[in-house]
Amino acid sequence: MALTQQFARITPEYLERCRVSAADSPGAAPGWDPPPEDHLDTDWAVWGLLQYCRATAAGADLVTLFDRAISGDRGGDVGFLDHVEVYDGFDGPPRLLTAAAVADIARALASVDLQGVLADLPSATGEAAAACGFGRGFNGDVRAYLVHHFTAMREFYDGAARHGQCVIVWTD
Template identity: 70%
Template sequence: MALTQQFARVTREYLEHCRSSAFDSPEASPGWDPSPGDLLDTDWAVWGLIWYCRSTGADVDLIALLDRAVSGDPGGDIGFLDHDEVYDGIDGPPRLLAPAAVVEIARGLEAVDLDIVLADLPSAAADAAAACGFGDGFSGDVREYVAEHFTAMVEFYSAAARRGQCVVVWVD
């Protein structure tokens, strides 16, 4: 089973509900069940974009922005989400981005011109896949794959910022 990047848009109130549920449950179950419309799976596309940016010497601020968008911020007091109901435990537990961080990330992502970032991506599929760290097993149009998932992430963060929501990130 492949690991993929997951995101959830939630309110602080929802997180408090999950915290209370975890403390009240004998199994420490947080009752994690965000609305499907507030969940996003970007597969491993954004990791490929980060790989490509690092390997091509892209702007360090862009790399930091992308990394923060998928990795979250340290702390966040959401240890109650470190539960198999939320994620499979293969990677680190979920991390939180508070509303102010979400606004900052959304603005940064909205300013990225992906066409410029990917301007030197090889046109041959195998070369493009290698440039993004996808390896030989990737099939399809790398540029389209990365762009589709990047655009979904931008829209996801922008909506969360408009709503004043937190974003929880994890790998599953």
Template identity: 65%
Template sequence: MAVTQQFARVTPDRLERCRAAALASPGAGPDWDPPADDTLDTDWALWGLLRYCRDRVPDPDPRPIALLDRAIHGDPGGDIGFLDHPDFYDGIDGPPRLLVPAVVSDISRALDGVDLDEVLAELPTDSAEAAVACGFGGFSGDVRAYLVRHFTAARTFFHGAARQGMCVVVWCD
């Protein structure tokens, strides 16, 4: 199974209940099981888009790139060490990280301001060349459509989290 970028929207109260469950459980299980509607798997699309923007887009606006990078990696700290548990996370990459509601709102606004057609204007039309530009080895298919589909899903996801005052937990699985 491939390692992919994962996001989960969660209220601060739900995080506290998971923390309490981990403290009360003999195995420190966090009782973490967010509803499917509050999770998002963006595969590696956002990583590829970020790489493309950093390497290929002339004079990119640094703010959306920085916030996209922050969305992918989360913020250090956040006191969610209880989620670094095999019931939730397999330990392939760094432990889950937290984006608090104010940061989620910032990211949501930044993603809303990205003109993806403009960003992808210079993406090669040849699929193999586009895949190389995004760092996707062995990718087959329409790279542009793949990036647009996952970016649009992430924008919608973060917009919903911001609108509801939710945190976002970020990890690779």
């Protein structure tokens, strides 16, 4: 089973309810169940985009933005989400991006010229996949794959920012 990048938009109140549930329930179950419209799975596309940006020296600010958007911030007191109810435990536990951090990331993602970033991405599937670290066996249009998932992530963060929500990120 492949690992994928996951995002959930939640309110601070929802996060607090999960914290209370984890403290009060047998097995420390946080009662994690955000609605499907507040969940995003970007497959491994954003990791490939991040790798491509690092390899092409796309700029430290862009690399930092993408890394923060998919890795979250340290701290955040969400250790109670380190539970099988939330993620499979294969990678590090979920991380929090506060509503203020989400607003910053949403603004920055809105200003990214993705077509400019991908201007030198090879057109051949094998070469483009290799440039993104996808390796052999990638089928399809790498550029379309990256654009689709980046656009979904940008819209997801924009929606969270407009509603004053936090974002939880993790790998599953």
